[in-house]
Amino acid sequence: MPTVASFEVSYLQYLDENSQAVNDLPDFAKDTNLLTGLYKDMLFARTLDYRAMSLQRMGKMGTYPGTLGQEAVGVGSGSCLGDDDVLVPYYRGSNTMIQHGVKPHELLLYWGGDERGSDFKNPRVRQDFPIAVPIATQCLHAAGVATAMKARGQTGRAVLTEIGEGGTSEGEFYEALNVAGVWNLPLVCVINNNQWAISVPAEMQTACETFAQKGIAAGIESLQVDGNDVIAVKDAVGRAMEKARSGGGPTLIEAICYRLCDHTTADDASRYDDPEAREEAWAKEPLKRLGDYLVNLGAVTKKQLEEFEVEAKEAVEKEVEIYFDTILNNPQPVGAMFDYLYAELPEKTKAQREEVIARDLRAREGG
Amino acid sequence: MPTVTLIEAVTMAMDHEMSVDEDVVVLGEDVGRNGGVFRATDGLQEKHGEDRVIDTPLAEAMIAGLSVGMAAQGMKPIAELQFMGFMFPAFNQIVTGAARLRNRTRGRLSVPLVVRMPYGGGIHAPEHHSESTEALFAHIPGLKVVTPSSPARAYGLLLAAIRDPDPVIFLEPKRIYRMVKQEIEDDGEAYPLETCFIDREGDDVTLVSWGATMHETLLAADELADEGISCEVIDIATIAPLDMPTIFDSVEKTGRVVIVQEAAKTGGVGSEIAAEISEHRLMSLIAPIGRVAGYDAIMPLAKMERHYMPQVVRITDEVKKVMDYS
The missing domain is CATH 1.20.5 (Single alpha-helices involved in coiled-coils or other helix-helix interfaces)
Incomplete structure (x- = not known):
């Protein structure tokens, strides 16, 4: 019998888990200032995450979905968004949103139970969607935004959306990829494969070898990247966005990392997580990966990395202050x-x- | 002035609005080349092009979800779902997406969307093609739900729905798609939403209905008039939000109400109307509120559907019951 179709899924990695470059770095990654900036952004993400957890534990904020261990996926993807692009995020998309211009205190407001947190004030993100809570619904909104861009002949614009690997079991994920393929929409979808859908592990979601290949079933370019390697994420998403902006159509990118936190503050991962797997994942996590690389390169010192931590904490506290000031001194009227x-x-x-x-x-x- | 059926009036309204507003687009299954399975979009693709009358892949959730994204960019999609019985995959997107986006973003984004779908029984259609589940939509804050009972109202109300800045579910009573013709000026004049129409003035009893059963309700009013019972007949037209003041005024005059709906009785729109009257005009009533509805049974297949749907005799029987009170 003849073969009528076949496919391959490539895996992109620049820095391995020992922070060694395994491939020629893309041009942007030769700029150590840019890499240091990405490191700081990931550090801010992690610091905000810890602070959000503590606010929830103190009863000062509601349920919060953490991003620990997944900082490279959000920061790497979000750093590829331009002024004219639109982000359609999912509920664990805090870092992507912040990269595009959503203010961290807006996220705290939203998770603190105030709708104004989704009324993004930064002009750059006025067209971005609020966080989608119903799983996979955002993929269709993103395809719709992309349809509008295409219908109006707006080249130079593209849409980024994101989803967890568990969300790819939803029909609406596939429906979005399918229509994006048929209509060649300017859409990039990033799967944050953090190995867990609350307590259900990735291998219980699909019999596919990769989540990326679900895009091949929709006829769109699909690849896998090391989601702990921010350079790989940024490179893959950046190229996909540029392709989308110039009429080249959609891309699906599966970023592999590990959820080092509970699903949300309402969850207890110790009930199902494998401690050994988690320990192994800590050795691969994205901040250490890039931090060690920059130190080995001599671009920053270990002392500087510590200073960055202090700066991140100060920056987070400023956002927390705005959050408190808003909910305490300027609450929404009940009407x-x-x-x-x-x-x-x-x-x-x-x-x-x-x-x-x-x-x-x-x-x-x-x- | 063209003389048109209800479905031709639907086409006319879409054609008019597409001609004057380039943001208006039509999308759905078979709406383009085929002109829709009922021909509601007949000729629109030829006139307005494939980019504005869009044949989509076969996925109702996708049609609704895509429309939310397009609308958030300022387009005005008119999405067609082929039958109300197939709206359930899209229901998630309509409820969690379309109805909420304005509220979720404190007005930053909005969804000027119309979702059209044929509904109701009486055409001997296959299973899942005959239900009336308008109450499911009417229950959702953020949506408007509209249904016409005549060609003129189809034209005027659909124009209003397309121009409305929020999502409107536009339910088309397919049993009367081609039942009557009316002369309609294609002048772009919209009818108001959130407004009941008084189709006949009367003194003894108020009959309230909407969509296809307006036909039986008016026939019942004719029969009752012959027997000396004067019916005021109201077409609510906008199912949500309801124009209760018009109904209240009528109840104050007649003191008796019979509500006629094709949908199953329990939890229907008629229940809400009855509850509103009880809450606010109890003292105007001289008889219990009567309801003629589809039974609380699964919509039967073709052979039995006529027994399920409100017939003229059920309406006249119910009116005579409430007329026993004085």
């Missing part, structure tokens, strides 16, 4: 639950709005 339902509130609902406002007022006047 806001009605104010954005429609462009104009229906007559039938106006009485309910007045009721909740009056009750709130009475409760506060009553002490």
Whole structure:
């Protein structure tokens, strides 16, 4: 019988787990200032993550999905976004969002239970979608944004979306890739394969050897990258975005890393995680990978890395202050639950709005 | 002035709006080359091009989700789902995506989307092609739900739905797609949403309905008039948000209400209307509120569907019951 189709999935890595360059680095990675910047951004991500956890533990913020061990995926991908691109993030997309210009305190506000956290104020991200909580729904929104760009002939723009490896079991993930393939949409989808969908390991999600090959079934270019190697992530996503912007169509990128934290603050990974696997994963984690490389290269000193930590903590605290100031001194009025339902509130609902406002007022006047 | 059926009025409204607003696009399964399985988009692709009348891959969730993304970029998609019975894969996107985006972003992004779908029984269609589940949509804050009962209303209400800055579920009563013709000026005049239409004035009892069952309701009103019972007949047209003041005014005048819906009785839109009247106009009532509805049974296949749907005699029987109170 003749073979009618065959495929390959490539794996991209520049720095191995010993921080040794295993391939000729892409041009951007020869700029050690740029690499140091990426390191600082990943460090900020990790510092924010720890602080968010502590805020939740202290009862000062709601459930929060951590990104520990996955910083290179978000920072590497997000650093490829330009002014005219649109990000359609999933719920673990904090670092990608921050890279594009969402303010960290906006993320704290959102996870702290205030919708204003999704009203991104930075003009650069006004068209970005808020975090998608229902799994894989964002992939279709992203394909829709890409459809609009294509319909309007807007070359030079592209859409980035992201999903967990568990999310790729959802039909809507495949529906988005399928239409992106058929219509050659300017769309890049990054799978954060962090090995876990809450407690279900990656090998229980699919019989495929890779998650990347799910894109091949949709007829789109698909590859795998080392998700602990920020250079590999940035290189792959950067090239895919450029391809999308210039009319070359969609790409699916699977970034392999390990979720070193619980699924969210409401989860306890010790119930299912393998301690040995986690320890092995710590040896491959992205900050150490790039930090050691920069130190070995002589681009930064170990002392500087420590100074970066202090700077990151200070920067995070500034964001936490804005968060507290907003929720304590400038809370949303209760009527806001009605104010954005429609462009104009229906007559039938106006009485309910007045009721909740009056009750709130009475409760506060009553002490 | 063209004389058109309800479905031709739907086509006319889309054609008009596509001609004056380049952001309006039509997408769905078979809407392009084939002009839609009911021919609602007949001729639109030839006139407006493949880029604006888009045949999509076969996936309802995708049609809805894609539309959310397009709308967030300022386009005005009109998405067609072939039958209401197939909207369930899209329901997730309509509820978690379309209905919420404005609220989630505090008004930063919005979804000026129309999702059209034929609904209701009476055409001897296969399984899953005949249901009326409008109450599922009416329950969702952030959505508007509209259904026309005549060609003129199809034209005027669809124009309003397309121009509305928020997502509108536009339900097309397919049983009356080609039942009557009306003269309609293609003048781009929209009808107001959130507004009931009083189709007949009367003094004894208020009949409230929408969509295809407006036909049976008006026939019942004719029969009852012959027997000396004067019915006021209201087409709610916008199922959500409801225009209750028009219904309240009528109830104050007649003191009796019968609500007619094709959907299953429990938890239907009629239940909400009855509850609103009980809450706000109890003292105007001189009789219990009557409801004529589809039974709380799975919509039967073709052989039995006529027994399920509200017929004229069920409406006249119910009106006579409430007329016993004075």
